[in-house]
Amino acid sequence: GIQVEQSPPDLILQEGANSTLRCNFSDSVNNLQWFHQNPWGQLINLFYIPSGTKQNGRLSATTVATERYSLLYISSSQTTDSGVYFCAVGPSSNFGNEKLTFGTGTRLTIIP
Amino acid sequence: DAGVTQSPTHLIKTRGQHVTLRCSPISGHKSVSWYQQVLGQGPQFIFQYYEKEERGRGNFPDRFSARQFPNYSSELNVNALLLGDSALYLCASSSPLGIGTDTQYFGPGTRLTVL
Numbered sequence: 001g002i003q004v005e006q007s008p009p010d011l012i013l014q015e016g017a018n019s020t021l022r023c024n025f026s027d028s029v030n031n032l033q034w035f036h037q038n039p040w041g042q043l044i045n046l047f048y049i050p051s052g053t054k055q056n057g058r059l060s061a062t063t064v065a066t067e068r069y070s071l072l073y074i075s076s077s078q079t080t081d082s083g084v085y086f087c088a089v090g091p092s093s094n095f096g097n098e099k100l101t102f103g104t105g106t107r108l109t110i111i112p
Numbered sequence: 113d114a115g116v117t118q119s120p121t122h123l124i125k126t127r128g129q130h131v132t133l134r135c136s137p138i139s140g141h142k143s144v145s146w147y148q149q150v151l152g153q154g155p156q157f158i159f160q161y162y163e164k165e166e167r168g169r170g171n172f173p174d175r176f177s178a179r180q181f182p183n184y185s186s187e188l189n190v191n192a193l194l195l196g197d198s199a200l201y202l203c204a205s206s207s208p209l210g211i212g213t214d215t216q217y218f219g220p221g222t223r224l225t226v227l
Contacts, residue, residue, distance in 0.1 A: 048214070102155050
Protein backbone atom coordinates (compact mmCIF):
# COMPACT_ATOMS: atom_id res chain seq x y z
CA GLY A 1 0.00 0.00 0.00
CA ILE A 2 0.88 3.65 -0.17
CA GLN A 3 3.45 4.95 2.29
CA VAL A 4 3.16 8.38 3.92
CA GLU A 5 6.05 10.00 5.74
CA GLN A 6 5.90 13.24 7.67
CA SER A 7 8.74 15.39 8.88
CA PRO A 8 9.86 16.58 11.29
CA PRO A 9 8.28 14.30 13.92
CA ASP A 10 8.54 17.01 16.57
CA LEU A 11 8.85 20.77 16.33
CA ILE A 12 9.17 23.27 19.18
CA LEU A 13 8.90 26.95 18.29
CA GLN A 14 8.56 30.31 19.96
CA GLU A 15 5.28 32.13 19.52
CA GLY A 16 5.40 34.26 16.38
CA ALA A 17 7.75 31.95 14.48
CA ASN A 18 7.00 30.39 11.09
CA SER A 19 7.10 26.68 10.35
CA THR A 20 7.01 24.26 7.43
CA LEU A 21 5.72 20.70 7.76
CA ARG A 22 6.39 18.15 5.03
CA CYS A 23 4.48 15.10 3.79
CA ASN A 24 5.99 12.64 1.30
CA PHE A 25 3.90 9.91 -0.30
CA SER A 26 4.87 6.92 -2.39
CA ASP A 27 2.14 6.77 -5.07
CA SER A 28 -0.14 9.05 -7.09
CA VAL A 29 -3.12 10.32 -5.08
CA ASN A 30 -6.70 11.42 -5.67
CA ASN A 31 -7.09 12.84 -2.17
CA LEU A 32 -4.72 14.61 0.20
CA GLN A 33 -5.88 16.28 3.38
CA TRP A 34 -4.11 18.07 6.20
CA PHE A 35 -5.58 17.82 9.69
CA HIS A 36 -4.85 19.34 13.09
CA GLN A 37 -5.63 17.04 15.99
CA ASN A 38 -6.42 18.92 19.17
CA PRO A 39 -5.66 17.60 22.69
CA TRP A 40 -9.14 16.06 22.90
CA GLY A 41 -8.56 13.99 19.78
CA GLN A 42 -10.74 15.92 17.35
CA LEU A 43 -9.35 15.94 13.81
CA ILE A 44 -9.91 19.39 12.38
CA ASN A 45 -9.83 19.80 8.60
CA LEU A 46 -7.24 22.28 7.43
CA PHE A 47 -7.00 21.66 3.69
CA TYR A 48 -8.22 19.32 0.98
CA ILE A 49 -5.35 19.66 -1.49
CA PRO A 50 -4.53 16.77 -3.86
CA SER A 51 -2.69 19.31 -6.01
CA GLY A 52 -1.94 23.04 -6.17
CA THR A 53 -1.78 25.73 -3.51
CA LYS A 54 -4.34 27.00 -1.03
CA GLN A 55 -4.30 29.59 1.72
CA ASN A 56 -6.50 30.11 4.75
CA GLY A 57 -5.42 32.95 7.02
CA ARG A 58 -2.03 32.16 8.56
CA LEU A 59 -2.02 28.68 7.06
CA SER A 60 -1.20 27.68 3.52
CA ALA A 61 -0.48 24.40 1.77
CA THR A 62 1.13 23.28 -1.46
CA THR A 63 0.99 19.85 -3.05
CA VAL A 64 3.30 18.94 -5.93
CA ALA A 65 1.59 15.76 -7.09
CA THR A 66 4.18 14.92 -9.76
CA GLU A 67 6.93 14.92 -7.12
CA ARG A 68 4.73 13.27 -4.47
CA TYR A 69 5.00 15.73 -1.63
CA SER A 70 2.94 18.33 0.19
CA LEU A 71 3.95 21.19 2.46
CA LEU A 72 1.97 22.91 5.20
CA TYR A 73 3.09 26.41 6.16
CA ILE A 74 2.14 28.04 9.44
CA SER A 75 3.05 31.70 9.82
CA SER A 76 3.14 33.82 12.99
CA SER A 77 2.53 30.77 15.21
CA GLN A 78 0.19 31.05 18.18
CA THR A 79 -0.05 28.78 21.22
CA THR A 80 -3.41 27.53 19.91
CA ASP A 81 -1.54 26.05 16.93
CA SER A 82 -0.01 23.44 19.24
CA GLY A 83 -1.03 19.86 18.60
CA VAL A 84 -0.39 17.08 16.11
CA TYR A 85 -0.63 17.72 12.39
CA PHE A 86 -1.49 14.82 10.11
CA CYS A 87 -1.26 14.41 6.39
CA ALA A 88 -3.60 11.77 4.94
CA VAL A 89 -3.80 10.51 1.37
CA GLY A 90 -6.12 8.46 -0.77
CA PRO A 91 -4.24 6.85 -3.67
CA SER A 92 -5.72 7.08 -7.15
CA SER A 93 -5.68 3.28 -7.35
CA ASN A 94 -8.40 3.35 -4.68
CA PHE A 95 -10.84 5.20 -6.93
CA GLY A 96 -14.28 4.41 -5.58
CA ASN A 97 -12.91 3.67 -2.12
CA GLU A 98 -12.41 6.40 0.46
CA LYS A 99 -9.59 4.83 2.46
CA LEU A 100 -7.21 7.47 3.76
CA THR A 101 -3.70 6.49 4.79
CA PHE A 102 -2.31 8.74 7.50
CA GLY A 103 1.25 9.69 8.20
CA THR A 104 2.71 9.44 11.70
CA GLY A 105 2.18 13.13 12.29
CA THR A 106 4.22 16.16 13.34
CA ARG A 107 3.83 17.24 16.98
CA LEU A 108 4.05 21.03 17.10
CA THR A 109 4.58 22.83 20.40
CA ILE A 110 4.40 26.63 20.48
CA ILE A 111 6.03 28.23 23.50
CA PRO A 112 4.67 31.62 24.68
CA ASP B 113 -25.59 22.22 10.43
CA ALA B 114 -24.34 19.61 12.89
CA GLY B 115 -21.07 17.92 12.16
CA VAL B 116 -20.36 14.21 12.44
CA THR B 117 -21.57 12.91 15.79
CA GLN B 118 -20.42 9.81 17.65
CA SER B 119 -21.61 8.01 20.75
CA PRO B 120 -20.64 7.24 23.37
CA THR B 121 -17.70 9.60 23.99
CA HIS B 122 -15.98 7.24 26.41
CA LEU B 123 -16.38 3.55 27.13
CA ILE B 124 -14.72 1.09 29.48
CA LYS B 125 -15.02 -2.64 28.81
CA THR B 126 -13.28 -5.80 29.99
CA ARG B 127 -11.52 -8.37 27.85
CA GLY B 128 -13.85 -10.72 26.00
CA GLN B 129 -16.81 -8.33 26.00
CA HIS B 130 -18.53 -6.89 22.95
CA VAL B 131 -18.90 -3.19 22.08
CA THR B 132 -21.05 -1.16 19.68
CA LEU B 133 -20.04 2.33 18.60
CA ARG B 134 -22.37 4.66 16.74
CA CYS B 135 -21.89 7.41 14.18
CA SER B 136 -24.22 9.88 12.47
CA PRO B 137 -22.82 11.56 9.33
CA ILE B 138 -23.24 15.16 8.28
CA SER B 139 -26.68 15.71 6.80
CA GLY B 140 -26.61 14.83 3.09
CA HIS B 141 -23.48 12.67 3.35
CA LYS B 142 -23.96 9.07 2.28
CA SER B 143 -20.49 7.69 2.98
CA VAL B 144 -19.21 6.72 6.43
CA SER B 145 -15.73 5.46 7.24
CA TRP B 146 -14.30 4.12 10.51
CA TYR B 147 -10.75 4.53 11.78
CA GLN B 148 -8.83 3.28 14.81
CA GLN B 149 -6.19 5.50 16.40
CA VAL B 150 -3.87 3.92 18.92
CA LEU B 151 -2.01 6.30 21.22
CA GLY B 152 0.95 7.90 19.50
CA GLN B 153 0.02 6.79 15.98
CA GLY B 154 -2.00 8.08 13.07
CA PRO B 155 -5.53 6.77 12.46
CA GLN B 156 -5.84 3.45 10.60
CA PHE B 157 -8.69 2.67 8.20
CA ILE B 158 -11.13 -0.03 9.31
CA PHE B 159 -14.20 0.18 7.01
CA GLN B 160 -16.04 2.38 4.54
CA TYR B 161 -19.77 2.09 3.87
CA TYR B 162 -21.71 3.82 1.12
CA GLU B 163 -25.43 3.40 0.50
CA LYS B 164 -25.43 0.55 3.05
CA GLU B 165 -22.80 -1.43 1.17
CA GLU B 166 -19.21 -2.07 2.23
CA ARG B 167 -16.85 -0.22 -0.10
CA GLY B 168 -13.57 -0.91 1.64
CA ARG B 169 -12.04 -2.88 4.48
CA GLY B 170 -8.72 -2.39 6.24
CA ASN B 171 -6.42 -4.97 7.74
CA PHE B 172 -8.47 -5.79 10.83
CA PRO B 173 -9.64 -9.21 12.14
CA ASP B 174 -13.15 -10.54 11.66
CA ARG B 175 -13.96 -9.51 15.24
CA PHE B 176 -14.55 -6.08 13.72
CA SER B 177 -17.76 -5.58 11.76
CA ALA B 178 -19.92 -2.64 10.74
CA ARG B 179 -23.14 -1.74 9.05
CA GLN B 180 -24.91 1.30 7.68
CA PHE B 181 -28.57 2.07 8.12
CA PRO B 182 -31.10 3.60 5.65
CA ASN B 183 -30.61 7.02 7.30
CA TYR B 184 -26.83 6.65 6.58
CA SER B 185 -25.87 6.35 10.25
CA SER B 186 -23.48 3.54 11.06
CA GLU B 187 -22.46 1.13 13.80
CA LEU B 188 -19.05 -0.41 14.43
CA ASN B 189 -19.09 -3.65 16.38
CA VAL B 190 -16.10 -5.30 18.01
CA ASN B 191 -16.41 -8.79 19.53
CA ALA B 192 -14.16 -10.61 22.00
CA LEU B 193 -12.36 -7.42 23.02
CA LEU B 194 -8.60 -7.55 23.55
CA LEU B 195 -6.42 -5.15 25.51
CA GLY B 196 -4.96 -4.01 22.18
CA ASP B 197 -8.37 -2.77 21.04
CA SER B 198 -8.01 0.16 23.44
CA ALA B 199 -7.96 3.19 21.17
CA LEU B 200 -9.77 6.25 19.89
CA TYR B 201 -12.33 5.20 17.27
CA LEU B 202 -13.06 7.87 14.69
CA CYS B 203 -15.89 8.12 12.21
CA ALA B 204 -15.70 10.21 9.04
CA SER B 205 -18.32 11.18 6.50
CA SER B 206 -18.09 12.68 3.03
CA SER B 207 -20.28 14.02 0.24
CA PRO B 208 -22.88 12.01 -1.64
CA LEU B 209 -20.38 10.67 -4.17
CA GLY B 210 -18.29 8.78 -1.66
CA ILE B 211 -15.66 7.90 -4.25
CA GLY B 212 -12.58 9.20 -2.52
CA THR B 213 -12.18 12.55 -4.21
CA ASP B 214 -13.84 14.72 -1.60
CA THR B 215 -13.09 16.13 1.81
CA GLN B 216 -13.70 13.74 4.68
CA TYR B 217 -14.99 15.19 7.94
CA PHE B 218 -14.27 13.48 11.23
CA GLY B 219 -16.34 13.17 14.37
CA PRO B 220 -14.99 13.71 17.90
CA GLY B 221 -14.34 10.01 18.41
CA THR B 222 -15.15 7.35 20.98
CA ARG B 223 -12.37 6.55 23.42
CA LEU B 224 -12.49 2.83 24.24
CA THR B 225 -10.55 1.40 27.16
CA VAL B 226 -10.32 -2.37 27.54
CA LEU B 227 -9.30 -3.63 30.98
